[in-house]
Structure formats: structure tokens, C-alpha cells
Amino acid sequence: MLQLSMYINGAWQANNSVAKRQIINPANGTVIAEAAEGTELDAEQAIQAAKQAFEQGPWPRMSAEERAGYLLKIAERIEAHHEELTRLETMDNGKPLREAGYDVSDAAACFRYYAGLILAPHGETYPVPDQMQAMVVREPIGVCGLIVPWNYPLLMSVWKIAPALAAGNTIVYKPSELTPVTATKLFEFFDQIKLPKGAANMVLGAGETVGHAIAASDDVAMVSFTGGTATGRKIMQDASGNMKKISLELGGKSPNIIFADADFEAAVDYALFGIYAGAGQICSAGSRILVEESIKERFITRFVERANQIVVGAGDNPITEMGPLVSQQQMDKVLHYIALGQKEGAKLVCGGCRLTGGAYDNGFFVAPTAFAETTPEMRIVQEEIFGPVAVFQTFRDEAEAIQLANDTKYGLAGAVFTNNAAKAMRVIKKIRAGITWINTYHGTYNEAPWHGYKQSGIGSSLGTYGLDEFMEVKQINFNLDVAPIGWFANR
Ligand code: NDP
Numbered sequence: 237m238l239q240l241s242m243y244i245n246g247a248w249q250a251n252n253s254v255a256k257r258q259i260i261n262p263a264n265g266t267v268i269a270e271a272a273e274g275t276e277l278d279a280e281q282a283i284q285a286a287k288q289a290f291e292q293g294p295w296p297r298m299s300a301e302e303r304a305g306y307l308l309k310i311a312e313r314i315e316a317h318h319e320e321l322t323r324l325e326t327m328d329n330g331k332p333l334r335e336a337g338y339d340v341s342d343a344a345a346c347f348r349y350y351a352g353l354i355l356a357p358h359g360e361t362y363p364v365p366d367q368m369q370a371m372v373v374r375e376p377i378g379v380c381g382l383i384v385p386w387n388y389p390l391l392m393s394v395w396k397i398a399p400a401l402a403a404g405n406t407i408v409y410k411p412s413e414l415t416p417v418t419a420t421k422l423f424e425f426f427d428q429i430k431l432p433k434g435a436a437n438m439v440l441g442a443g444e445t446v447g448h449a450i451a452a453s454d455d456v457a458m459v460s461f462t463g464g465t466a467t468g469r470k471i472m473q474d475a476s477g478n479m480k481k482i483s484l485e486l487g488g489k490s491p492n493i494i495f496a497d498a499d500f501e502a503a504v505d506y507a508l509f510g511i512y513a514g515a516g517q518i519c520s521a522g523s524r525i526l527v528e529e530s531i532k533e534r535f536i537t538r539f540v541e542r543a544n545q546i547v548v549g550a551g552d553n554p555i556t557e558m559g560p561l562v563s564q565q566q567m568d569k570v571l572h573y574i575a576l577g578q579k580e581g582a583k584l585v586c587g588g589c590r591l592t593g594g595a596y597d598n599g600f601f602v603a604p605t606a607f608a609e610t611t612p613e614m615r616i617v618q619e620e621i622f623g624p625v626a627v628f629q630t631f632r633d634e635a636e637a638i639q640l641a642n643d644t645k646y647g648l649a650g651a652v653f654t655n656n657a658a659k660a661m662r663v664i665k666k667i668r669a670g671i672t673w674i675n676t677y678h679g680t681y682n683e684a685p686w687h688g689y690k691q692s693g694i695g696s697s698l699g700t701y702g703l704d705e706f707m708e709v710k711q712i713n714f715n716l717d718v719a720p721i722g723w724f725a726n727r
Contacts, residue, residue, distance in 0.1 A: 327417070394422070
């Protein structure tokens with residue numbers, strides 16, 4: 237069994253209490269690892285190590301080229317351990333090997349992207365009056381607290397760690413208490429490549445203790461968080477003590493709009509991918525499928541036919557197409573919403589239950605589920621379920637599609653399927669969400685910002701925007717003609 241420790245000030249450390257947390261494989265309930273259960277004291281030690289490393293250590297002071305060299309070495313390590321990381325991610329999170337493999341490749345690519353980006357010019361000069369040269373330089377912020385969820389344990393971590401380190405910050409990172417395995421591996425790589433002491437620190441443990449301590453600390457200059465909207469709200473409150481900068485990537489209830497003139501089979505295929513990839517545990521999941529009234533029957537019939545054929549099973553089985561939910565608690569939450577949908581009067585058209593019998597009994601498997609005949613005010617239409625549950629809504633025209641799509645407190649993602657290019661652009665521009673697709677779903681690129689509108693977040697990940705999150709901008713005004721200003725009389 238794996239034993240997971242914290243990494244503080246360049247050394248592996250047991251926690252300040254003797255408590256351990258068991259890490260479970262959600263496909264079969266077996267214990268795969270024991271993790272040190274961090275305390276507030278551990279968080280404080282990590283914060284102080286990061287503070288010292290920021291104020292006196294080499295990391296913020298070295299050239300961008302040197303920092304980029306470290307990032308490239310990390311990318312190489314990830315690539316060299318691709319198979320191992322993929323297997324560990326599947327064991328810890330439950331996702332099929334195919335999905336975990338993409339995450340690992342994307343994690344390496346993200347380190348490479350920020351290794352390159354930090355070398356690109358990122359200052360400005362302005363032609364201002366008064367014999368002045370005005371310029372802007374970008375500087376690291378300081379100690380950054382990075383808190384991530386369990387649905388993409390490695391990739392969500394890297395989306396924060398890579399730009400934060402590239403910018404010259406030092407970090408205190410906390411994975412989800414459910415899925416710390418691949419992050420621990422990442423920190424092994426940091427240790428092997430001799431990342432300067434204190435530049436990257438990892439604390440394990442619960443959000444309410446360790447996460448709260450990071451978000452509330454006066455010595456943390458910024459907190460970057462990905463997780464649920466309710467937790468994001470708590471982080472905002474904690475961060476207010478020292479007015480630290482916050483970046484929040486939160487939940488979603490994203491609309492996937494299917495017009496009657498779309499390529500029918502492609503739209504069905506992407507609708508399935510949009511909601512059932514990651515067993516629906518993806519913040520940008522296309523969990524509301526909006527179908528034009530005239531193709532409603534045909535579309536739902538075909539969707540259900542295909543959903544019922546999805547092979548659900550353990551992620552390490554090569555034939556598996558959809559894995560389990562991450563934990564008993566998450567499965568219970570999803571089953572609760574399914575029961576709620578039926579109570580609210582929606583029509584269950586597929587799934588709707590935990591899968592049982594044989595190998596299913598020890599894991600947290602829920603059948604691909606969908607509801608039709610919903611109304612906009614139903615809780616299953618408004619609230620993020622974060623599981624394999626789609627809700628169908630129908631619309632008569634473009635205006636109604638847009639109105640229904642935006643009828644949510646969230647604004648993370650959205651898609652439109654149509655063969656009419658002008659209509660596609662018209663509709664997508666009116667969707668109040670930061671991540672959108674036309675005739676596709678879920679594709680994400682390091683180059684483009686990941687950004688939520690409304691209650692889906694504050695700030696951006698990825699792209700140049702993701703790097704900017706981790707930098708301060710400073711203006712420098714340089715007087716090129718030094719002489720007394722003469723503002724006050726020289727008596
Ligand atoms: P949570 O908000 O429960 O947890 C996210 C992280 O925050 C975990 O590490 C958790 O710790 C920690 N945490 C919990 N409470 C606190 C607190 N009071 N102070 C500081 N940290 C805390 O989310 P889930 O892990 O359940 O992830 C699912 C959610 O994440 C969904 O809502 C999903 O939409 C969202 N998400 C958003 C993404 C985006 O890019 N917009 C991407 C991926 C997910 P621990 O669990 O270890 O106790």
C-alpha cells in the first residue's frame with residue numbers, strides 16, 4: 237500500500253498528528269494508500285517555508301530561462317512516467333485509463349506551455365509626456381495557496397502549479413483529501429529535479445482545516461481555488477482578512493443546444509460525450525441538453541438507445557467507457573438528485589439507479605441517466621449534480637434556446653450544434669458563459685483561457701490569462717530630465 241506524506245521545505249514530512257486517511261479505489265472499495273492527515277500546524281509550516289523561499293530563496297530571483305528549465309524537466313518526468321501516472325489516476329479517481337492518459341499528456345503539455353510562455357516578452361513601455369519613460373513590469377505575487385478538487389486530480393493541480401511557479405511565486409498546494417496520489421508523485425519529481433527548497437510545498441488533509449488555514453493566512457498573498465461554488469464563497473470570506481487576491485474556478489450547469497438542422501448523429505454523439513465523460517464529474521459537463529422541439533422525440537430516443545449501451549465498469553478494464561463516481565458520498569448525492577427529479581415530476585428516460593451485482597457491488601457505479609419533460613424551475617435543472625445525469629429541455633426557436641440556456645446562476649460553458657454558421661455564431665455570442673463550443677464539446681487547450689461567468693468563477697486558468705493571475709503589474713516612471721520640480725517656491 238502506498239504511504240503518502242507531505243512535502244514541506246524540500247523534505248518529506250509526516251504530519252503533526254498521527255492521524256492517517258485511507259484512500260479508496262472507487263471501483264472496488266479497496267484501500268490503495270494511506271495519507272498523512274494534515275493539520276493547521278502543517279499548513280502553517282508549509283506557508284512559512286514558502287514565505288521564506290519567496291523572500292530569500294532563489295526561485296523568484298532566478299532568470300525566467302532557468303525557471304523554464306525546471307518546468308521542462310518536470311514535463312519530461314511526467315512523460316517518462318506516463319503509464320504509471322495514468323494507472324495511479326485511474327486507481328484513485330476511478331476514471332477510465334483512456335481519460336486518465338489524456339490528463340497525464342495534458343499535464344506535461346501544460347508545463348511545457350508555461351515554460352515557453354514565461355520567456356515571451358511581458359512588459360510594456362508607454363510614450364508619456366514630461367520627459368518620462370513609463371514602463372510596466374510583471375512580478376510574482378508571493379506565496380500562492382493552490383486548492384484543487386478530485387475530478388482531475390493531476391491536471392487541475394498542474395493548471396495552477398505550472399503558471400504559479402513559472403511566474404516566480406512559491407506555492408502551498410493542497411489536493412483533494414480523496415485523491416492525493418498523483419500529486420504526491422508530482423512532488424516526487426520536484427524533489428528529484430531539486431526544485432529549490434520551499435518553492436513548492438504540499439499539505440494533505442481536509443478542506444475545513446488545511447484548506448481553510450491556507451485561504452485565511454495573512455502570509456498567503458493569493459489563493460487559487462477550483463471546486464464547488466459553496467466552498468468558493470467560504471474561500472472569499474477567508475481571503476478577505478488580508479484582502480488576498482482570489483482566483484475561483486467553480487461549478488456549472490452548462491447548456492448544450494441542439495438545433496434541428498445539426499448533423500444528427502454527431503450531435504447525439506457529442507451530447508453523450510458532453511454529459512457522460514468523466515461520469516459527469518466535469519465542471520463544464522453538458523448537463524442540460526436543449527433540443528429543438530421538432531426533433532425532440534427522435535433525438536431523445538437515439539440518445540437513450542446509445543446511453544443504455546455505454547459500458548460502465550472499473551477504469552482499469554480496457555473495455556470500460558464510463559467509470560464509477562469518486563466516492564460513496566458523491567454517489568449518494570447523485571442518487572439523491574435522481575430521486576428528487578422523479579419527485580419533481582420529470583420523466584426518467586434512462587438509468588436512474590446504482591449498478592449492482594458482481595463486481596459492481598463494491599464500487600460506486602451509477603447508470604448513465606437522463607430526464608425528459610423537465611421544467612426550468614426544477615432543482616435537477618438548476619443545480620449542479622456532478623454525476624452522469626442529463627436533463628433534456630426543449631425550445632421552439634432561437635430566442636427561446638438562448639433564454640433557457642442563460643436561465644441559470646452558472647456561466648461556465650455552453651455549446652451549440654447547427655449547420656447554419658451564422659446562427660451558431662449568433663447564439664454562442666449570446667450565451668453568458670466563458671467556455672463555448674460550436675459543433676463540438678469539451679475540447680480544452682492550454683492556449684485559451686478557462687473562465688467562468690456569473691457564479692462559475694472569478695479569474696481565469698490557462699493561456700496568457702492564467703499566467704497573469706499569478707503576477708502583479710508594477711508601473712515604473714523614470715524621469716529622463718532630472719531637475720527640481722519647482723512645485724513649492726524655493727525660499
Ligand atoms: P469542493 O469545493 O468540495 O472541494 C474542492 C477543494 O476545496 C478540495 O481540496 C477541498 O478539500 C477544498 N475545501 C473544502 N472546503 C474548504 C474550505 N472551507 N476552505 C478551503 N478549502 C476547502 O469541491 P469538490 O472537490 O467536491 O469538487 C467538485 C466541484 O468542483 C464541483 O462543483 C465542480 O463543478 C467544481 N469544479 C470546477 C472546475 C472549474 O474549472 N470551474 C473544475 C473542476 C471542478 P477536501 O475535499 O480535501 O476536504
